[in-house]
Amino acid sequence: MKSYNKLIFELSKEGRNAIAFPKSDVDRTPLEELIPADLLTKEGVELPEVSEVDVVRHYTLLSKKNYGLDMGFYPLGSCTMKYNPKINEDMSSLGRFANLHPYQSEDTVQGALALMYELDYMLSEISGMSRVSLQPAAGAHGEMTGLMVIKAYHEKRGDNKRTKIIVPDSAHGTNPASAAMVGFDIIEIKSTKNGIIDMEDLKEVLSDEVAGLMLTNPNTLGLFEKDIKEIADLIHEAGGLLYYDGANMNAIMGVSRPGDMGFDVIHYNLHKTFSTPHGGGGPGSGPVGVKEHLVKFLPVPIIEKSGEEYILDYDKPDSIGKIKSFYGHFGVMIRAYTYILAMGAEGLKHASHNAVLNANYMMSRLKKYYKLPIDKICMHEFVLGGIKDEAGEVTTLDIAKRLIDYGYHPPTVYFPLIVREAMMIEPTETESRETLDEFIEAMISIAGEAKENPVLLKEAPHNTPVRRIDEVLAARKPVLKWQKSDS
Amino acid sequence: MHRYIPNTDADARAMMDVIGIDSMDGLFEDIPDNLILKRPLKLNPGMSELEIERKMKELGAKNQSTDDLVCFLGAGAYDHYIPSIVNHLAKRSEFYTAYTPYQPEISQGTLQVIFEYQTMICGLTGMDVSNASLYDGATACAEAAIMAVDNTRRNTILVSKTVNPETRQVLKSYAHSRDINIVEIPMVDGITDSEMLKTLMDADSAAVIVQSPNFFGIIEDLTEVEKLTHGNRSLLISSVDPISLAILKKPAEYGVDIAVGDAQVLGNNLNYGGPYIGFLATTSKLMRKMPGRIVGQSLDVDGKRAFVLTLQAREQHIRRYKATSNICSNQNLNALIASIYMVTMGKKGLREVALQSTEKAYYAMHKLTAGGKYKLAFDRPFFREFALIGPKDADLLNKELLTNGILGGYNLNKEYGIENGVLLCVTEKRTKQEIDKLAALTEVI
Numbered sequence: 001m002k003s004y005n006k007l008i009f010e011l012s013k014e015g016r017n018a019i020a021f022p023k024s025d026v027d028r029t030p031l032e033e034l035i036p037a038d039l040l041t042k043e044g045v046e047l048p049e050v051s052e053v054d055v056v057r058h059y060t061l062l063s064k065k066n067y068g069l070d071m072g073f074y075p076l077g078s079c080t081m082k083y084n085p086k087i088n089e090d091m092s093s094l095g096r097f098a099n100l101h102p103y104q105s106e107d108t109v110q111g112a113l114a115l116m117y118e119l120d121y122m123l124s125e126i127s128g129m130s131r132v133s134l135q136p137a138a139g140a141h142g143e144m145t146g147l148m149v150i151k152a153y154h155e156k157r158g159d160n161k162r163t164k165i166i167v168p169d170s171a172h173g174t175n176p177a178s179a180a181m182v183g184f185d186i187i188e189i190k191s192t193k194n195g196i197i198d199m200e201d202l203k204e205v206l207s208d209e210v211a212g213l214m215l216t217n218p219n220t221l222g223l224f225e226k227d228i229k230e231i232a233d234l235i236h237e238a239g240g241l242l243y244y245d246g247a248n249m250n251a252i253m254g255v256s257r258p259g260d261m262g263f264d265v266i267h268y269n270l271h272k273t274f275s276t277p278h279g280g281g282g283p284g285s286g287p288v289g290v291k292e293h294l295v296k297f298l299p300v301p302i303i304e305k306s307g308e309e310y311i312l313d314y315d316k317p318d319s320i321g322k323i324k325s326f327y328g329h330f331g332v333m334i335r336a337y338t339y340i341l342a343m344g345a346e347g348l349k350h351a352s353h354n355a356v357l358n359a360n361y362m363m364s365r366l367k368k369y370y371k372l373p374i375d376k377i378c379m380h381e382f383v384l385g386g387i388k389d390e391a392g393e394v395t396t397l398d399i400a401k402r403l404i405d406y407g408y409h410p411p412t413v414y415f416p417l418i419v420r421e422a423m424m425i426e427p428t429e430t431e432s433r434e435t436l437d438e439f440i441e442a443m444i445s446i447a448g449e450a451k452e453n454p455v456l457l458k459e460a461p462h463n464t465p466v467r468r469i470d471e472v473l474a475a476r477k478p479v480l481k482w483q484k485s486d487s
Numbered sequence: 488m489h490r491y492i493p494n495t496d497a498d499a500r501a502m503m504d505v506i507g508i509d510s511m512d513g514l515f516e517d518i519p520d521n522l523i524l525k526r527p528l529k530l531n532p533g534m535s536e537l538e539i540e541r542k543m544k545e546l547g548a549k550n551q552s553t554d555d556l557v558c559f560l561g562a563g564a565y566d567h568y569i570p571s572i573v574n575h576l577a578k579r580s581e582f583y584t585a586y587t588p589y590q591p592e593i594s595q596g597t598l599q600v601i602f603e604y605q606t607m608i609c610g611l612t613g614m615d616v617s618n619a620s621l622y623d624g625a626t627a628c629a630e631a632a633i634m635a636v637d638n639t640r641r642n643t644i645l646v647s648k649t650v651n652p653e654t655r656q657v658l659k660s661y662a663h664s665r666d667i668n669i670v671e672i673p674m675v676d677g678i679t680d681s682e683m684l685k686t687l688m689d690a691d692s693a694a695v696i697v698q699s700p701n702f703f704g705i706i707e708d709l710t711e712v713e714k715l716t717h718g719n720r721s722l723l724i725s726s727v728d729p730i731s732l733a734i735l736k737k738p739a740e741y742g743v744d745i746a747v748g749d750a751q752v753l754g755n756n757l758n759y760g761g762p763y764i765g766f767l768a769t770t771s772k773l774m775r776k777m778p779g780r781i782v783g784q785s786l787d788v789d790g791k792r793a794f795v796l797t798l799q800a801r802e803q804h805i806r807r808y809k810a811t812s813n814i815c816s817n818q819n820l821n822a823l824i825a826s827i828y829m830v831t832m833g834k835k836g837l838r839e840v841a842l843q844s845t846e847k848a849y850y851a852m853h854k855l856t857a858g859g860k861y862k863l864a865f866d867r868p869f870f871r872e873f874a875l876i877g878p879k880d881a882d883l884l885n886k887e888l889l890t891n892g893i894l895g896g897y898n899l900n901k902e903y904g905i906e907n908g909v910l911l912c913v914t915e916k917r918t919k920q921e922i923d924k925l926a927a928l929t930e931v932i
Contacts, residue, residue: 046610324759344533
C-alpha cells in the first residue's frame, strides 16, 4: 500500500463539499436583518473544502498509522489495555441511550437512571464502598474529586489546618498534580528497597496537618502493600483519610476489596479495569466511591431510588458541588455496565486471577534476560530495569523502539520513577499464553541483539510510517497548527 | 472459560509450573488472609450477548430519545444533525482501541488528527493555539480560570451571570478548593452588566469570564467588556459555541485571551450529557501556560514531517505537583469526531448549519410570540436559542408538550428565577411543520 502523508488542508479545493442540506423551509432573511452587522464575523472561519470520499479516505488512511489493541498485544503498564468487547460499543450506540438530552425530565430517562444506579451498586460492591459518584470524567478527574471530598470532610469538622497530602514517590504523576489542583501541599515519602511504603518514613510525616494519604494498591511496582491495614490505622489515628488510586484494580477484583483494607475514598478507571476503550486518549471515566461517612460530600446530583422511580437528587447541602457538566460520561458508563453484565461475579474474579497469572508468567520467563529489581511474586504487572549483563549502551527507550519492529506496542517506559531504566509490563487477562510466549521470545531476541548489534536498537523502529522524531525541535520551535505557507 | 479470557485450565497449570506455584492462591500470598474476600461478589452471573442485548433494550425502552421526540431543548447540549460518515470513521478500532500517543512512531494517526483538530479550533476561534481537548466546556472554563490566576498572580475571577449555570457551578467547585474568589457579575436585560463590571473590578481581578451566545442564546457584544478587562490588566476569557462562530464575531476579533467552550455540537451525540468535549484556545503569549495535551509538528530522523506530543514540561507526568493541570486522559475520540464533523461541513457547511439554526429559531420566536400569549424575555439578537415568558410554569408546559411528542424547553425559573420562563432551542434539524406544531400547542396549553 502506498504511504500517505497529506494533511486534510492539503486536500482542500475551493468549491468541494462533503455535505448536502435540505433546503431551509423557512424564509431566508439576510443575516444582517436578524443580527446587527457589528456582531458578525468579518473574517469567516478557516475550514477545508473536501468531498465526502476525501474525508473517508483521509481518516481511514490515518487510522492505518495507528497501533490499536485490536491489532495486537499492548502491554502498557498501569494502563490495563485489555480487550474492548464489541458488544459494549453496540450497547452504547443504541438510540435510546445515545440520543438522550441531559435535561430531559426524569420520567423520560428511567432506563438511563436505572443503569447508573445499578452501576453505582456494582462498583460499590466490587470495591467495598458505600456509594459511588459517576460524575468524574477520567482517572485524574476522579482523584481531584476524591480529594475535594477529603477536603470537604475536614472543613465540615472545622479542622482547617489539614493542608497536606502524603504521596509515595512511586505514585502516578496525576496523584501529586491532583492534590495540587485541590490546593493541598504534597509530602512525598520514600519507598523501601522492596518497593513498598516505608512505615518509619510514614510515621515521621504524620501530623495533625495531614489530610490524607494517596495510595495505589497494588502499587506501581505491581506489589501489594502488605501492611495496608496498619497504614490505614496509622492514617486514621492521625485524623487523616486514606485514598485509593484504582488504576491497578484489575489485580484484585473478587479477591480483595479496598473498602475492607481501610480505604475511605477510591476512584475507578472504567477505561482500564472495566474494558471501556481508551479512545487514543479519552474519553475515560473515573467514578469515585466513598465510605458511608463521606457520602454526603459526593458531587451532585446523586441518583436515588424513590419507590420504583429513579431520581436525580440535588438536595445535598454538604456536597462539594458539581465537578463537571451534567452526570458524567454516560456513554462510557454503558460500556462498563455491559462489561460487568458479561463477566458476572465469577468472571471478574477469573479476570483478576488471569491478569496476575499472566504477569507472573512473563516475569518468571523474562527475569533470566532482564534485570528484575524486585524478584518476588507480583500482582497484575511488574517492572524490569534493563537488559542483564549489557554494557549500558542500550537504553530502555531503544528496547521499546525495537519492540515496535517486532510488531508490539512497547510497555510503559521510565515509570515508576524510582526504578532506573524502568519498563513496566502489564499483560492483562485477555491475552493468551501463545501471545505472551511470542512477546517473550521477541524480548529475548532483543536482549541478544543489544549485545551483538546495538545499532539495530539505536536506529529502531525501522518500518513505521515515521521513525524517531525530534522532540526537542518540537518543543523549542513549536508548530501547533497548520498554516497555508507550510505546504 | 470466559469468552474474553483465553487461558485454558491446561495453560494455567503449565504457567503455574513455570512460576513455581501450586494454585492461583499462591499468586495472592502477599494479601493478608483477613483481607481476602471469602465470599463471591454479590453481582449477576455472567451473561451471554443475547441476554445482555435483551436486558439493555428493556432498559432502553424506559427512555424516550430525541429520535422519539421532537427536540426543542438546548441549554448547553444540542441536537444537531450528525453526518453518517462521522460514526463510521470514528468507530475504526485503530482509533478507539489505541492509548494516548506516547509512542509517536505507531500513533501518527491519532497525533495528526489532534494536530488538525488544533488547527481547526484555531480556524474557528481565530486564536493562535489550541490544546488537544479538555473534559467538557465547563471544566475547560475552570481550567482557563486557573490559568489566568497562575498567570496574573491575582486571585479573583469575575464571571457573568449569563454564563451557563453548570459552568458556573463547576467553576465554583474548582475555585473553592484553591481558595480562588469567584465574583458574579450581575446581568441586565439578559446580558452582562458592564456598569457593574466596572465597579467590581479591582487589582485582584485575574480574569473576566463571559459567554456569547450566552445562556439565553443572546449574542453579547464584548467590545466594552474587553476594554474594561484589559484596562485593568485582567485576562478576558470567553466561552463560545463553535457552530455560532461560522457567522458571529470570533474571540480573536474581540481580543479575547482564552477562548473555551464545548464542542459537543460538532458531531457528538447527546449521550445523556457525556462524553462531550471541552476546547481551550489562547494566544501565543499564553501558550506555555495551557493545560492538557498539545501536539506539535516536527521531523523524524529521515527528515520526514511527523507529529508528537509536545511542551510536555507543563504536564503532570513530568512536572508532577507543579504541572499546569492534573489532566491526563482527555477527550481524544470526541476530538476525532469533532474533526471529522468540521471537515465534512467545511467552511460553507458550517455556515449553513449556523444560518438555518438562526433563521429557524427566529421563525419559531416570531411564530410563538405572534399570539401574544408568549413574549420574549429579552428583546435582543440571539443565536439558536431564545427565552420566552408565558402564562404558566415551563414544567407544566413541557408535560403537555411531551404527551404530544415534543421535548420542550429549559425551565428558567430554577436557575434565574424567571417565572414562567422557558428557553427554547431550534437547530437546523427542526422543520417548519414541527415549529408550527409547537406554536399551535402553546396556544392551547
